[in-house]
Amino acid sequence: MQHLLSNEDVAHIAYLARLSLTEDDLEKYKKELSSILDHVGVIEGLNLTNVEPSYQPLFLKNVFRKDIVKDSQITEEVLKEAPAVKETMFVVPPILDEA
């Protein structure tokens, strides 16, 4: 394979994506991602210097609207779906003492 990722590459990508992989996963995804990159990598060779990128398909430019505050009145339903809540707040584990 031309686009061979290393175990370290895959572990780093997984960390950026907030996923944890076992050693077996690493081997599996390394193989699969490399094979996908081999396939999509054909566009690497194209000379596209003078071509503009298309970030979206049609003729839309920036779409603005008035910033109007509305009460969606679904606070209770939203909080009911949350894993952990205190009053009207979402509760999460500590965020400051991370390594």
Place this chain on the structure above:
Amino acid sequence: MNSIEFNSITEAKEALDQKRLSVTELINLFFDLIKETDQNYHCFLELNYDSAIRQAQAIDQDFENKISKPLKGIPIALKDNIVTKGLRTTCGSKILQSWIPPYDATVVKKLKEAGAIVVGKTNMDEFAMGSSTEYSAFGPTKNPLDTSCVPGGSSGGSAAAIAASLSLGALGSDTGGSIRQPAAFCGVVGVKPTYGRVSRFGLVAFASSLDQIGPFARNVNDAALLLDVVSGNDPMDSTSLNVAATNFFKSLNSEVAGLKVGLIKELTDQCDQVVKETIQKLCDLLADYNVVISEISMPSLEYSLPAYYLIAPAEASSNLARFDGVRYGLRIDGSSAKDMMIKTRTEGFGNEVKRRIMLGTYVLSHGYYDAYYLKALKVRTLIKKEFEKAYQNYDLLICPTTPTLPFKLGERMADPVSMYLSDLCTIPSNLAGHPSISVPFGPKVKNFQVGIQVLANELDEQKMFNLAKFIEEADE
């Protein structure tokens, strides 16, 4: 009475209007059939029985109400990535296994306003990533035409529900072919509208610049009617287009004489022999009806699959960052917020979703952005320009919807690239933002027909529907 008697929305509406049965009876027929047969197919993840029956009874009590509603009492199935207030919406994922949305998607509101009754939520590849519905966390859907084969995907449950007569209409979402490919595999009609034709508010995002909601139906008339109901500008989706309301259904006609139609060489060439033979038969037939048909070469389409599998995962890796265990869905506890997020995502996402998130993260990361993602966006421009040029000379383009007939369950699971190749013919329309439709045509090969794809320029759905209707009539 058996629901098979109603082969279309139009027929069911007629039966209701003539009081041959009540809405409640009609809806019960469908639920009875679902309970009896869906164990063979697994089209549905969740049924909306109680609420649907209440709604049906309310319509029956008020049936004389003369306000005409285009879908009054008509059963509709929804892909499970379209959010429904009070009705579980999983996206085929463990991470949303028990999520009850607090609001309705705009398309759901529009369907309800039109009198439609949601019968249930249909199975799908997790987060719409897949081409066979085998990547659902809740088990695959089987093709009603041959249960040893896949129904296609990612909207396989919706396509199969129509094929098995378990609903009269359905909605799916199409990011790279996820409506048209399963429609082709299940022998039904499926439409991807122009990007922005239908509001995406309440569609759980996969790749925002490609996603579009569209209908599945038994025939072209019904598909046009469904699209009329769900389309329209929506302030809640700033990419929804501000264009006049559509009336595709009323304007449908199958007059095709004088149309200029191009057969896309690059996509057709890569199809199996039986698929090529069928589309050639159609071309001969079109010529008999004075359609000007010729082959068109669009060399940049060769790069559409690679461009798509860079752009879609890139957008997905960003869109799926919201599943972090904080506000809704699954949470696996951890020692810190980051640890909780990692555990939640690792446990909640399936293999294909992880694969695409990682691929997207990689191509957006420093050092690879220019080589992969930016280049893919430029290829997208080339493809758009090639379509622009084509539509200067042609009214419509055609090619097969899929390179092959339906494959066996399990056949492509081990090789992601072979799975991706089944979207070869459908992806270009998503990259260009253009509408296209799949309609079954030709002699049966085993239990299947070939899906013919009609592609149109942006907002040119009427022409697309008209040719599709011609193909449908010619097939009868």
